[in-house]
Amino acid sequence: QAQKMESIGRLAGGVAHDFNNALGPVLGYAELLLAELAPGDPRHEELEQIRQAGIRARDLTRQLLAFGRKQVLTLVPVDLRGVLSGFEKLLRRTVREDIHIEMRLPDTLGMILADVGQIEQVLMNLVINAQDAMPEGGVLSLTLADVVLDEDYAGGHPEVAAGRYVELTVSDTGTGMDQETLRSIFEPFFTTKESGKGTGLGLSMVYGIVKQHGGGIWVYSEPSLGTRFKIYLPRNGESTDHRVISATPIPEMPCGSETVLVAEDNQHLLKMTVELLERQGYRVIARDSAQACLDLVRAYKGPIDLLLTDVIMPTMNGRELYERLATLRPGLKVLYMSGYTDDMIARQGIMHNGVEFIQKPFTVSALTQKVRELLDKSDP
Incomplete structure (x- = not known):
């Protein structure tokens, strides 16, 4: 029975990445369109139904990941x-x-x-x-x-x-x-x-x-x-006799004006991520490969405050990209994102204390909260 459960778990983890990448634009664009509608607009209900359906699909995927013991845990x-x-x-x-x-x-x-x-x-x-x-x-x-x-x-x-x-x-x-x-x-x-x-x-x-x-x-x-x-x-x-947990409320969709470099090889997710960050006031520069990001940074004269990068990309993963960019831009902060399971991410050298990570698919509020939290964090 245990071996059977393990096999089903591996199958569940194997489909998670493609599902998560497909759900990302559904959730993101639904939230962006909702934010543009005037109060009372009759299209609000239809868009909210799309958003809720996306959230339900995301939650189902996470339940599959939980069964397969593949979720990223914060212990x-x-x-x-x-x-x-x-x-x-x-x-x-x-x-x-x-x-x-x-x-x-x-x-x-x-x-x-x-x-x-x-x-x-x-x-x-x-x-x-x-x-x-x-x-x-x-x-x-x-x-x-x-x-x-x-x-x-x-x-x-x-x-x-x-x-x-x-x-x-x-x-x-x-x-x-x-x-x-x-x-x-x-x-x-x-x-x-x-x-x-x-x-x-x-x-x-x-x-x-x-x-x-x-x-x-x-x-x-x-x-x-x-x-x-x-x-x-x-x-x-x-x-x-104490519970060692505390939480500080975070603004629902915080804004900013810093410069964010986005590295994402999925064109739909790249476009959506750029749009949602720009609508929150951030200056965004983006490329669809790690090498293109390196070339961009070498030529770019302005400040770059944060690298938002996919973990797994062709030829060079997100960790390697950050390490190379950090030599060009000391003090650069990084936020990793991925739809893969945590064991796959761990093999990329990402999963350890102090590393900031967000699981795909994410909502506008989840991403902007994480970005704002990281940018506001003092350097150690």
Whole structure:
């Protein structure tokens, strides 16, 4: 079963790049056109439908990447009690009133290294799954605990090593599942819901995210007896009573006047990226190959504040381009972009601490926020 899941994961990652490049112009141009419309313009609704369809397609691609453990993660020390406490408020607003929520959090809990956004996706998908399993109401329980998995346990569960873990349990009193269903629930596009009610990717994404965090997931269920998901995430460091996460709100679509050099070998994405940055006030110079960018910079007399470059391009990748440009323009900042999976990007020497990266396809707001954040960051 594990080998089967691995094979499906590789297939999912293999199609991600082409999908992401195709979706980029759809999202970008829809947002650009929406920004041009006057309030009340009847075309607004149609364009918004296009934008929302693009976002749904992007999210489906990301769910496939999550299943294949190919997403780019931002790992920070996290106390899951803080994540669940914040999640509880959303939970009580979204779960039906006929479902009673029980949340049991310990006084102390070990830290884990995690991508908070991805952990919240795990929680949301498990909660949605539990709610759907209780059409007539019931009890939804979420609990956390520090556990030690010994050698005997690890021997019977080869997907995890012996050691210290944080255990997250999500259980419901719903309809439960038979053994045949249990064998397939983590496979992409497998669903027991009627047509139009689900993509069959929710639990696949949960599986992939947990595995990418170095953890394990098991499900226990019987018909009419409910379902219990147990997730084990490796502990990192000592117990704490604080959640080590902070976030600073960023303006939705910040502007600027700096000069940005764009390197992108896909003509449609290059044109769109130039247009959206120019509309936010940036001076943009662009080329469709790394060598053309080098030639341009050698001849260009004005300042260049940021290189926005695709990671994987013919003849010279984005990292090599930046290293060569940095000798010509000391202090040049760089933002990498790619629709490839994180293992492919890592092979280009990109994935390490301090490197700024944005995943394709991106929205106008996501790109302009990232560009503004990087330009405003002080040099180390």
